[in-house]
Amino acid sequence: EVQLVETGGGLVQPGGSLRLSCAASGLTVSSNYMSWIRQAPGKGLEWVSVTYSGGSTSYADSVMGRFTISRHNSQNTLYLQMLSLRPEDTAVYYCARARDYFGSGSLSFDYWGQGTLVTVSS
Amino acid sequence: DIQMTQSPSSLSASVGDRVTITCRASQSITSYLNWYQQKSGKAPKLLIYAASSLQSGVPSRFSGSGSGTDFTLTITSLQPEDFATYYCQQSYNSPWTFGQGTKVEIK
Secondary structure, three states: OOEEEEEOOEEEOOOOOEEEEEEEEOOOHHHOEEEEEEEOOOOOEEEEEEEOOOOOEEEOOOOOOOEEEEEEHHHOEEEEEEOOOOHHHOEEEEEEEEEEOOOOOOEEEEEEOOOEEEEEOO | OOOEEEEOOEEEEOOOOOEEEEEEEOOOOOOOEEEEEEOOOOOOEEEEEOOOEEOOOOOOOEEEEEEOOEEEEEEOOOOHHHOOEEEEEEOOOOOOOEOOOEEEEEO
16 A cells, blocks of 8 residues: 655744655655645645656746755655745645656656645744 | 636535536647545545546546546536545646646535
């Protein structure tokens, strides 16, 4: 059974930083595409970042240059380092396995964690 | 970026009803369209991928159709556990964008 467990959320002041973790079991982070997706309170879903099994990464424009996605292969854990946080970054952050069903670069998100809440406020 | 627009934003339906939700893309995405269900306080769950393929374990009362820019999620015979918010997501190119959601409520 696949389980993804996010930790690291909390209250941080604007301009501050936070690192989220996503511990995986039942799948190997290093051999999968892994993504972060967020949801502001009462709002819809916003894709944030993806790391491909080959090591390349991609980001939404809204977080480019401030967030960094990475993996610790021996701990089977995905990370999201968030710098220069803004109030609009307030959201529940989910990690998810991104699956390319057709080998065409088309991503669907088939396993999700329970999410961790990040609140950016003074 | 590809914009995804769902309609309606919300709907009220009764158990046993047939429910249809529409998703429109701002440009052609061929069949690269996924549907998710999200219950209150929970993570989203993948229902349909590639416009019409049922994800493993999802009941057959859920179905998807469409191609190009217009897509539909249909729930035949709505069940109590189906009351939730549904999102479409384009998987044509990055950034992977979602619709704003359709909340299905109990009438």
